[in-house]
Amino acid sequence: MRSMKVVSTKSxxxxxxTNDTGELVFKCDEPARVGGSGKYPRPTDYFxxxxxxxxxxxxxxLAKRKGIKINKLVVTVTGNVExxxxxxxxxxxxxxxxxxxxxxxxxxxRTEEERFFQECVTACPVHATVxxxxxxxxxx
Numbered sequence: 486m487r488s489m490k491v492v493s494t495k496s497x498x499x500x501x502x503t504n505d506t507g508e509l510v511f512k513c514d515e516p517a518r519v520g521g522s523g524k525y526p527r528p529t530d531y532f533x534x535x536x537x538x539x540x541x542x543x544x545x546x547l548a549k550r551k552g553i554k555i556n557k558l559v560v561t562v563t564g565n566v567e568x569x570x571x572x573x574x575x576x577x578x579x580x581x582x583x584x585x586x587x588x589x590x591x592x593x594x595r596t597e598e599e600r601f602f603q604e605c606v607t608a609c610p611v612h613a614t615v616x617x618x619x620x621x622x623x624x625x
Contacts, residue, residue, distance in 0.1 A: 489506075491504050497522070500514055500522075512524075513528050513531060529580065532580070533562040534562075536583070536609075536615065537561065540605055540609050544560070554591060560586070561588070563586075564583040567580075
């Protein structure tokens with residue numbers, strides 16, 4: 486197990502945030518229509534991107550171990566995000582559902598793809614975090 490840390494710091498008077506991993510820096514923001522600059526992806530964009538990226542990397546890693554040649558691999562992550570809770574406390578802000586679509590061109594027989602993708606989903610730590618509802622604690 487490895488420990489990870491990202492420090493998120495307010496960057497400007499809008500919603501821009503600078504995130505520092507200790508090795509890399511990336512920024513988040515919100516669209517201009519809600520008060521951000523619109524220059525950087527939203528946190529939910531990064532979340533969906535993290536899930537898709539992790540599944541893509543996991544699939545390629547598993548394929549390499551199994552001797553499967555992948556020519557093309559596209560993982561599309563879509564979902565619905567509720568954000569009206571900020572203005573209406575009766576509404577819970579959250580990602581309500583997520584859909585994942587795999588598109589692959591490889592030497593793996595089509596009849597074996599479903600089992601391969603199930604292995605990918607099972608082995609992906611980001612997917613496991615979402616599916617298992619990982620315990621989160623906070624402090625101040």
